[in-house]
Amino acid sequence: DAGVTQSPTHLIKTRGQQVTLRCSPKSGHDTVSWYQQALGQGPQFIFQYYEEEERQRGNFPDRFSGHQFPNYSSELNVNALLLGDSALYLCASSFGTVSYEQYFGPGTRLTVT
Amino acid sequence: AQKITQTQPGMFVQEKEAVTLDCTYDTSDQSYGLFWYKQPSSGEMIFLIYQGSYDEQNATEGRYSLNFQKARKSANLVISASQLGDSAMYFCAMREPSTNAGKSTFGDGTTLTVKP
16 A cells, blocks of 8 residues: 655755646545755645645735546646755645544655755 | 754664653743654654643643653653654644644654664
8 A cells, every 4th residue: 555655765956946736646645745854953834736626825926726536646846046045945735624633645855955 | 943953863672662752842932742753664644632721730641641841841742652663753842822733843853763
């Protein structure tokens, strides 16, 4: 039973560029949430996708956008990268929108230079 | 707004001993959920334990237990019989009522080091 997978593992981008991160949820899960974790801090909620729609959103600018596909996988897009976007980006999946238990992927480490 | 405070940036414990990691929270909601996660150096967040605000008994999962004191707004994690593999960062988190764990508020974590 595959867990949550994310790609790529590491990424280096230049300020002003755009980046796309990908996430495949755990088998049987249909809800995907994205988090940003800066070094030395706890994860910050970006947004959540269910039934291919953004259901909830944290305090992040519109430069952060996402998408969910019919197979429940998801993408996180960040435009006009800033140095402050350097972080570990975590994807978490769960079943439905009421489940309290969610499983995290290993994350994508984004470095913006 | 919800807030989670973890006041111990780092903790040390001897192997096989018990350790308590502190977590206090602030919310005006009556219904909420509290979580603890473990994050090894690999980066993956591992779910450990969950406590609902209306649960009368403290949650337990194997060597993990959650000391829930609602009046004090604290949700401390107790790890019994520490093992070397328990060395990691530990996060306390809270979720809003009537939503799933997806929109959770996390503390800044406690780094636990288990000494042989």
